[in-house]
Amino acid sequence: MKKLWRELLGGAAVGALLFAGTQGLDLFPVLLLALTAFFMWRLLPTSALRKPAPFTRPVMGSTVTFDDIGGHSTAKKEMQEALQFLLDSRQAEKLGIRPIKGILLTGPPGTGKTLMAKAAAHYTDSIFLSTSGSEFIEMYAGVGAQRVRELFATARRKAKEAGKHAVIFIDEMEVLGGQRGRHMSHLEYDQTLNQLLVEMDGLGTEDSPRILVIGATNRADLMDEALLRPGRFDRIVHLDLPSRQDRLEILRLHTARKPLAPDVDLEAIARETYGFSGAQLESLCNEAAIWALRRQLDAIPHEAFLDSLEKVILGEKHERRPTLEERRRIATHEMGHAWVQEHLKPGSVARVTITARGQALGYVRSSPQEDTLLRSQKELEEDIAVLLAGSVAEELFLGSRSTGAVSDFRQAVRLAREMVKAGMSPLGVVDPELLPKGAFHQAMSQILKGVEGKVRRMLEEGREGFAVLVERLVEEESLSGEAFRQWLAEVEGARAPIS
Numbered sequence: 001m002k003k004l005w006r007e008l009l010g011g012a013a014v015g016a017l018l019f020a021g022t023q024g025l026d027l028f029p030v031l032l033l034a035l036t037a038f039f040m041w042r043l044l045p046t047s048a049l050r051k052p053a054p055f056t057r058p059v060m061g062s063t064v065t066f067d068d069i070g071g072h073s074t075a076k077k078e079m080q081e082a083l084q085f086l087l088d089s090r091q092a093e094k095l096g097i098r099p100i101k102g103i104l105l106t107g108p109p110g111t112g113k114t115l116m117a118k119a120a121a122h123y124t125d126s127i128f129l130s131t132s133g134s135e136f137i138e139m140y141a142g143v144g145a146q147r148v149r150e151l152f153a154t155a156r157r158k159a160k161e162a163g164k165h166a167v168i169f170i171d172e173m174e175v176l177g178g179q180r181g182r183h184m185s186h187l188e189y190d191q192t193l194n195q196l197l198v199e200m201d202g203l204g205t206e207d208s209p210r211i212l213v214i215g216a217t218n219r220a221d222l223m224d225e226a227l228l229r230p231g232r233f234d235r236i237v238h239l240d241l242p243s244r245q246d247r248l249e250i251l252r253l254h255t256a257r258k259p260l261a262p263d264v265d266l267e268a269i270a271r272e273t274y275g276f277s278g279a280q281l282e283s284l285c286n287e288a289a290i291w292a293l294r295r296q297l298d299a300i301p302h303e304a305f306l307d308s309l310e311k312v313i314l315g316e317k318h319e320r321r322p323t324l325e326e327r328r329r330i331a332t333h334e335m336g337h338a339w340v341q342e343h344l345k346p347g348s349v350a351r352v353t354i355t356a357r358g359q360a361l362g363y364v365r366s367s368p369q370e371d372t373l374l375r376s377q378k379e380l381e382e383d384i385a386v387l388l389a390g391s392v393a394e395e396l397f398l399g400s401r402s403t404g405a406v407s408d409f410r411q412a413v414r415l416a417r418e419m420v421k422a423g424m425s426p427l428g429v430v431d432p433e434l435l436p437k438g439a440f441h442q443a444m445s446q447i448l449k450g451v452e453g454k455v456r457r458m459l460e461e462g463r464e465g466f467a468v469l470v471e472r473l474v475e476e477e478s479l480s481g482e483a484f485r486q487w488l489a490e491v492e493g494a495r496a497p498i499s
Contacts, residue, residue, distance in 0.1 A: 063118075063122065064115055064118035064119045064122055065119055065122050065123070066079075066080065066119045066123060068115065068119065068253070069112055069115050069116060069119060069278075070242070070246060070247075070249040070250030070251075070252070070253045070278065071242040071243070071245070071246025071247070071249050071250060071278070072111075072112060072116070072239055072242070072246065075105075075116065075237050075238070075239050076116070076119075078235065078237050079103065079116060079119075079120055079123075079237060080123065082100045082103055082234075082235050083120055083123050083124050083212075085097060085099040085100055086099065086124045086126070086165050086210060086212065087124060089210075099210065100212070100234040100235055101200055101211075101212070101213060101231065101232060101233075101234060102200060102212070102213040102214070102215065102232050102233040102234060102235075103120075103212070103213075103214050103215075103233065103234070103235045103236075103237060104173065104214075104215045104216075104217070104220070104223075104227075104228070104233040104235070104236045104237070105117065105214065105215065105216045105217075105237050105238075105239060106216075106217055106218065106220040106236060106237070106238050106239070107218060107238055107239035107240060107241075108218055108239075108240075108241055108277060109218050109277065109279070110277030110278055110279030110280060111239040111240065111241060111242075111277050111278055111279075112239055112278045112279075113171075113216035113239055114130075114169070114171060114216065115278075116214075116237075116239065117130075117167065117169040117214040117216065118169075120167055120212070120214060121167040121169075124165055124167065124212075125164055125165075126159070126164050126165040126166055126167045126212070127155065127158045127159045127162055127164055127165070127166040127167070128166075128167050128169065129151065129154065129155055129158075129166065129167070129168050129169065130169045130171070131151065131168075131169070131170055131171070132170065132171040132172045132175070133170060133171065133172035133173055133174065133175030133176035133177070134172055134175050135147065136148060136175075136176050136192050137175060137176070137192065144176075144191065144192030144195070145191050145192050145194070145195035147192075148192060148195040148196050148199055149195060149199070151168065152168070152199045152211065155168050155211050156209065156211065159209035159211070160209055163209075164209060165209050165210045165211070165212065166209055166210075166211045166212070167211075167212050167214060168211060168212070168213045168214065169214045169215075169216070170213065170214070170215045170216070171215075171216045172216075172217065173215035173216055173217040173223065174217045174218075174219040174220075174222040174223060176192060176193065176196060177193055177196065177215065177217075177223050177224055177227045178193070178222050178223065178224060179222060179223070179224045179225075180193060180224055180226075193224060193226075193227075196227075197226055197227065197232065200213060200227075200231075200232045201231070201232070213233075215227075215233060220236070241275060241276070241277055242276070242277070242278060242281075244270050244271060244274070245270075247270040247273055247276060247281060248266055248267060248270040250278050250281045250282075251266045251269060251270055251281055251284075251285065252266060254281065254282050254285040254286075255285055255300075258285065258288075258289055258300055259298060259299040259300060260299060260300050261297075261299040261300060261301040261302065263301055263302045264300065264301065264302045264305065265302060268302075269284075269302075269305050269309070271367055271368075272306075272309060272350055272365070272367045273309065274366075274367070274368050276312075280312055283312050284305065284308050284309055284312050285305075287308035287311055287312060288300050288304040288305045288307075288308040289304075290308075291304040291307055291308055292304050306351075309365075310351075310353075310357060310363075310365065311357070313365070314357035314358040314359075314360050314363060315357050315358025315359070316357065316358070317355060317356065317357055320356070322354075322356070322361065324474075326361075327354055327474050328398075328470070328474055329394060329398060329402060329404075330354045330361050330362040330404070331354050331362070331470045331473040331474045332393050332394055332397050332398055332470050333362065333390040333391070333393060333394055333402070333404055333405070334352055334353070334354060334362040334363065334364055334390065334473070335352065335393065335466065335469055335470050335473055336389040336390045336391075336392060336393025336394070336459065337352075337364040337386055337387075337389050337390045338352045338364045338484060339389065339393070339458075339459065339462065339466060339469070339488075340385055340386050340389035340455055340458060340459070341364065341366065341386045341389075342484070342485065342488060343458060344382045344385060344386065345366075345368075345382065347481075347485070348366050348367060348368055349364060349365075349366065349367075349481045349484055349485070350365045350366060350367035350480075350481045351364070351365040351478065351479065351480055351481060352364050352473060352478070352479045352481075352484050353477060353478035353479070354473060354474070354477055354478070355477055355478055361404060367481065377419065377424045380415055380418065380419055380424070381419075381447075381451055383415055384412045384415050384416065384447070384448065384451045385451050385454060385455050385458075387408045387409075387411050387412040387415075388408065388409075388412055388448070388451060388452050388455050389455050389459070390404070390405055390408055391404075391405035391408065391409070392452060392455050392456050392459060393459055393466070396456065396459055396460065396463075397463075397466070397467065397470070412448060413444065413448070416444040416447045416448050417444060419444075419447055420432070420440060420443045420444055420447070424447075425443040425444075425446065425447060426443065426446065427439065427443050462491075462492070464491075465488075465491030465492055466491075468491050469484075469487055469488065469491060472487060
C-alpha cells in the first residue's frame with residue numbers, strides 16, 4: 001500500500017513539473033532545490049535528518065553486593081542506611097521520615113562508585129538501570145530532555161512489571177548536572193538538566209514503585225546547586241582513596257581466586273601501594289597473574305606483585321638502552337632523590353632504579369610507614385626537598401642540569417603554591433586574589449630557593465659517599481630499599497635505619 005502511494009505521489013510530481021514546463025515556467029530553481037535535497041539526504045548522517053532514536057539502556061538485576069566492595073566501611077554504612085527507607089517504608093512513614101530520592105557518590109576515579117550503585121540495587125532487590133551523563137547531550141534542542149523522560153518512564157515500567165523498586169545510576173553526573181549558564185551557544189544542556197530536576201521533583205514519597213537516583217562524579221564542584229539541595233540528591237557520599245587496611249582488604253578480595261605462592265605478603269604490598277585506588281589494586285593483581293602466566297608458573301610469587309606495581313604506576317619497560325653517559329646522569333639524578341629522602345624520612349625508600357618505564361627514565365619508589373591525612377609545613381618542605389634533589393645532584397656532580405627534572409619542578413611548584421595558600425610563607429595568611437602582582441610568585445620562589453639551599457648543603461656533606469653509590473647504581477641498575485640502606489650505612493660508616 002505504501003509503495004502504491006509513493007508511486008502515485010511520484011507520478012503526480014512529474015506530471016506537475018511537465019505541466020509547469022508547458023506553461024513556460026522556469027523549472028531550474030525547482031530542479032536545483034530537488035537535487036540539493038537529494039544529495040543532503042544521501043550525504044548527511046541519518047541521525048541529522050531523522051528523529052533521534054528512543055533512549056534505551058539495558059535493564060538488569062545487579063549481582064554485586066556490599067561484601068564485594070573492599071573498604072569504604074563508612075560509605076557503605078551511609079548507603080545502607082539510606083536504602084533502608086526503601087526496604088522498610090512503613091516504619092519510615094510511622095516516624096515521619098521522607099524517603100531519600102537521590103544519592104550522589106563523589107570521589108577520585110576508580111574508588112568504586114559504580115560498584116556501590118550496583119550493590120545498592122542488589123541490597124534493595126531493585127531493577128538496575130545504568131547510563132552516563134554524556135548519553136543525554138546532543139546538538140539538537142530537546143533530545144536530551146526527551147531521553148531523561150524516557151529513562152524515568154522505562155524505570156517505572158520495568159519496575160512495575162517485576163514488582164520491584166528501581167535504581168537509576170547516572171555516571172559522569174557533572175556532564176548532565178553541570179552548572180546552568182556555562183554554555184552560551186545553545187540551551188540544550190540547561191533544558192536537559194531542567195528536565196532531570198522536574199523528574200526528581202516528581203518522585204513522590206508514596207509512589208509505587210519507588211525510584212532511587214544514584215549519581216557519580218569526580219568533579220562535584222561543577223554540579224549545579226539546584227541538584228544538590230534536599231529533596232533531590234539528599235545525601236552526598238564521598239569515597240576516598242583506600243587506607244592501608246582498606247587496601248589490604250581489597251587485595252584479599254582480588255586474590256581470593258588466584259593461586260598465591262607462600263612468599264606473598266599482602267600486608268607489605270598494601271603498605272607499598274599508598275595512593276592506589278581500588279581499580280589500580282585490581283589491575284595490580286591482574287598484572288601479577290599475567291606475569292606468572294608468561295613464566296608458566298603455577299602460583300603467583302611476591303616478585304610478580306612488585307614488578308607489576310611498577311608497571312601499573314609507570315608502564316612497561318623500554319627496550320631502548322641509554323648510553324653509559326646517560327645512565328650515569330640518570331643514576332645521579334635518582335640517587336639525589338633517594339639520598340635526600342632517606343635522610344629526611346628514614347626507611348621510606350622502597351626501590352631505586354634507572355630502568356626506564358613509560359615516560360620515566362628512572363625513578364625512586366616510596367613506601368610511607370603510615371598513611372597521612374594532613375601534612376605539616378615541615379613535611380611539605382621535605383617533599384619539596386626530595387623533588388629538587390635530583391636536579392641539584394646533577395648540577396653538583398655533573399656540572400649542569402637536564403630536562404629530566406621538568407615533572408619534579410612542576411610538582412614542587414604545586415606544593416609551594418599550597419604552602420602559600422595555607423599561610424606557610426612569610427606573607428602569612430593571605431587571599432591570593434588580593435595580593436599585589438608578583439607577590440604570590442615571589443613568596444613561592446622564596447620557599448623553593450630556601451629548600452634548594454638546604455638540599456645543596458646536604459648533598460655537599462656526603463659528596464664522597466654519594467659518588468660511590470652512583471657508580472654502584474650504574475652497575476646494578478636497580479636497588480631494593482633494604483640494599484640501598486645497607487650501602488648507605490657502609491659509605492657513611494654507620495648503619496642507616498631499616499624499615
